[in-house]
Amino acid sequence: MVVRKRVFDEAEQARLIESLAQARNALVRAAEAMPRRSLARAGADQIVANIDELAFLLTGSRERFWEPPHATPGG
Known part of the structure; x- marks a missing residue:
């Protein structure tokens, strides 16, 4: 059985995800x-x-980070 150790706690992971989102959007x-x-x-x-x-x-x-697909009105 493989045991995985968390590298980041939840708060650190949330900060990293937010930073990645900002960088991705800028790119x-x-x-x-x-x-x-x-x-x-x-x-x-x-x-x-x-x-x-x-x-x-x-x-x-x-x-x-993907945008949701566009919906077709009335569809």
Whole structure:
């Protein structure tokens, strides 16, 4: 049986998640202003993907920071 030791307590984890959310949002906004096929945009996109992976390790969800899907009115 594998026993996992928590690296962060709940308060530390919450602070880390909030910091990651802020960094991810800033990167997404910056990437939107970059040319689509630029090296800088590819780097920003990779960091966003890494943040999503870290969110998965911390919370169990890679989609922690994703926006909810748009709903179709009357649908």
